[in-house]
Amino acid sequence: MRSSAARREAAARLRDAGVASPERDADLLLAHVLDVGLGRLPLVDDLEPAQHETYAALVARRAAREPLQHLTGSAAFRHVELAVGPGVFVPRPETELLAGWAIDAALALGRPAVVVDLCTGSGAIARAIADEVPGADVHAVELDEGALAWAERNLAGTGVDLRHGDLATAFDDLVGTVDVVVCNPPYIPLEAWESVAAEARDHDPHLALFSGQDGLDAIRVLEQRAALLLRPGGVVGAEHADVQGESAPEVFAATGRWRDVADHRDLAGRARYVTARLAR
CATH class of the missing domain: 1.10.8 (Helicase, Ruva Protein; domain 3)
Known part of the structure; x- marks a missing residue:
């Protein structure tokens, strides 16, 4: 033919x-x-x-509606190629912007940065940071065992410290020493089930998608954990849904622990991720 x-x-x-x-x-x-x-x-x-x-x-x-990346077995993310398939969240192009912010924040220090990637999934953000920030001390954690297996594959040989665990309790040994915390957490409200694209709803792990009635449960946990992990003046960045452009930053602003709380848009002009700096 x-x-x-x-x-x-x-x-x-x-x-x-x-x-x-x-x-x-x-x-x-x-x-x-x-x-x-x-x-x-x-x-x-x-x-x-x-x-x-x-x-x-x-x-x-x-x-x-099986994800394209499951059929090809790979997904491009910034300058790296990731192995993906059933059991792991397929990294989206929008998340490259959040990874880029974390990379820039680490490079701006002018010294080897300590970076933590919470909810690493396939290991996409951690892999990109290890690839683009020479000398960075990169740590990543994933709770879901299926996703962890993909992260192990994608982070093998990169020097990233990958652990199995919950973002709420991860990295007690790093408390107060981290320069950059980055996270692409679950953020879809449970009530939005029907609006989720079939590729994600039927194939991505639900642990990576849904986060309570308003979609902010994981971001609230992230705010608390980042406040413990970061050194004074350290920064945190987290992706969120486009309808959370005000509510996600408010999670950080309401605590009084953060300054420079800002929301950022993606290339389509939609609210996409929030960043903040731990007050000294």
Whole structure:
């Protein structure tokens, strides 16, 4: 079969299934099957029968709203490639902004930074920091055992101190010594179940998604833990839902422990993450 025809058919099927980016997903799946870069797809004239069969099977799974990254087995995050699959939250492009903030904060110190990544999931943020901040002392923790296995794989050989545990009690040995705390916590309100995209709702661990009736339970715990872990003047950053642009910063501002509390928008102009500095 002509590869161009197969791509058109795949994109049409994905579009009918409600996939947000049908053409790109169709191309990425075919590039995965052929083991070539996207730029080489136009150079492929015909698919062998086995290639077309494999491609059709992957397209069918994507049409059933299985995450694209589960089908390819990887997710790009800043300058690194992460292994992902069932049992771990797939890192989103929006989170790269939060990771970038943490990287900049660590680099601005002018000395080796102590950085803690709470709720590390796949290890995406910790891996990016280890990759982009030379000499950083990076620590990460994950509660879910399934996600922890993926983090172990992604952080192997990076020097990151990865632990199994709860963000509420993690790193007692680092209390008062940390420069940067960063976290992509669960933040979806339980009542918003029906509004969550099928890829996340049906495939991402619910521990990584939902956080109480207002979605802020984990952020409240994060605020308390970061206040203990950070040295005076240390900084914390946490992702949140776009509707929490006022409520998430208020979690920090209301305690009186923080200054420079600020919210930040993503590239689409939506409220995306909050940062704050521990008062001296």
